[in-house]
Amino acid sequence: QVQLQESGPGLVKPSQTLSLTCNVSGGSITSGDYYWSWIRQPPGKGLEWIGYIYYSGSTNYNPSLKSRVTISVDTSKNQFSLKLSSVTAADAAVYYCARVGGGYGVNYFDYWGQGTLVTVSS
Amino acid sequence: DIQMTQSPSSLSASVGDRVTITCRATQTISSYLNWYQQKLGKAPKLLIYAASSLQRGVPSRFSGSGSGTDFTLTISSLQPEDFATYFCQQTYSTLPFTFGGGTKVEIK
Numbered sequence: 001q002v003q004l005q006e007s008g009p010g011l012v013k014p015s016q017t018l019s020l021t022c023n024v025s026g027g028s029i030t031s032g033d034y035y036w037s038w039i040r041q042p043p044g045k046g047l048e049w050i051g052y053i054y055y056s057g058s059t060n061y062n063p064s065l066k067s068r069v070t071i072s073v074d075t076s077k078n079q080f081s082l083k084l085s086s087v088t089a090a091d092a093a094v095y096y097c098a099r100v101g102g103g104y105g106v107n108y109f110d111y112w113g114q115g116t117l118v119t120v121s122s
Numbered sequence: 123d124i125q126m127t128q129s130p131s132s133l134s135a136s137v138g139d140r141v142t143i144t145c146r147a148t149q150t151i152s153s154y155l156n157w158y159q160q161k162l163g164k165a166p167k168l169l170i171y172a173a174s175s176l177q178r179g180v181p182s183r184f185s186g187s188g189s190g191t192d193f194t195l196t197i198s199s200l201q202p203e204d205f206a207t208y209f210c211q212q213t214y215s216t217l218p219f220t221f222g223g224g225t226k227v228e229i230k
Contacts, residue, residue: 049218102172109168
């Protein structure tokens with residue numbers, strides 16, 4: 001059973017960089033069948049896809065965040081990470097990591113971490 | 123971006139009721155449409171993928187239909203554990219992936 005677990009600071013100051021890591025267990029991040037993604041959800045609001053990464057390091061980002069987002073992978077640790085620069089109050093949210101399964105053009109988020117709340121405040 | 127509009131945004135229903143939630147895309151997305159259930163304080167859970175395929179382990183009272191721009195999630199007989207918020211998501215080839223605004227299913 002694949003499990004994902006987010007970790008990182010729960011409080012980030014405005015203008016600084018948010019950094020989170022997702023540890024994957026129960027399966028290898030180098031499995032070629034999956035992408036690995038970040039999604040966020042402001043409190044009481046909807047879901048926003050941030051981006052995803054393949055184990056090779058290939059990425060795709062949401063254009064609305066692309067200038068501030070970096071997703072990276074560390075296959076030796078079976079984890080991937082998110083960096084979001086120049087944060088503002090609008091970036092406060094629960095951040096989820098998830099596995100993107102599917103194939104042949106079909107994509108779906110089949111395993112999710114429990115989520116981690118990030119607050120932006122000085 | 124492809125926008126996803128869900129309706130209703132909330133509904134009240136009783137145990138045993140048949141519940142239908144709709145999701146409309148601003149352009150055709152073929153059948154690249156997923157449905158998730160989210161309970162308070164928890165991560166979303168995949169229910170339906172590719173518009174009508176039931177994820178392993180999900181009860182058969184959940185079903186999905188549609189293609190193109192209009193999609194439906196149906197719960198044939200609402201159970202107490204089904205009270206939650208439901209989101210649709212499109213994963214058509216044109217990024218970004220986008221979600222609907224959610225439908226909150228409450229107890230009547």
